[in-house]
Amino acid sequence: GDSVTQMEGPVTLSEEACLTINCTYTATGYPSLFWYVQYPGEGLQLLLKATKADDKGSNKGFEATYRKETTSFHLEKGSVQVSDSAVYFCALSIIQGAQKLVFGQGTRLTINP
């Protein structure tokens, strides 16, 4: 079945460090891919998305490229800030009657000043 595997956390970095959170997926067909972020005490928010192969999603300095050949959608940021501390979820979207999001297990990121 469809699934998403994320890099296990927690991840702790210093401010201004480079970030990569790995995400790979298994899916039949051609899903859309998403990164959602969950800040402490808040609901899930869409960070970025890509709907087809080689698309690059970007937002708030974060980027991820839809790689069909490696079935990956790794999240990257060149210089992280304390305010980026949150839990990050990679997800794929499939349409089976309903639109269904399949999430990875989440990666907790902590940025120290």
Added chain:
Amino acid sequence: ETGVTQSPTHLIKTRGQQVTLRCSSQSGHNTVSWYQQALGQGPQFIFQYYREEENGRGNFPPRFSGLQFPNYSSELNVNALELDDSALYLCASSLAAKRNGELFFGEGSRLTVL
């Protein structure tokens, strides 16, 4: 623009009881989905409602049921509660016309079953 709101935010029940969680969708959104997020895990799809009908369901037993109302708000009902039902329940709204579009999530209802 009003976001997705859920109630209650926290509740505690005992095994065997029943619970109803409520969700008001974002203004203009006609589709509501429910997800269960166990501690330390990613959310899992329970079901989705469109035009007051269930149009997709995940791997959850029939004791998980729902409703969508004409104003697009929704309820999630869980009967015969089990300890493993303890989780954060997330509601998300979207526009059916935007296939693979963004889902807008509420902050969730945290259910504890004792």
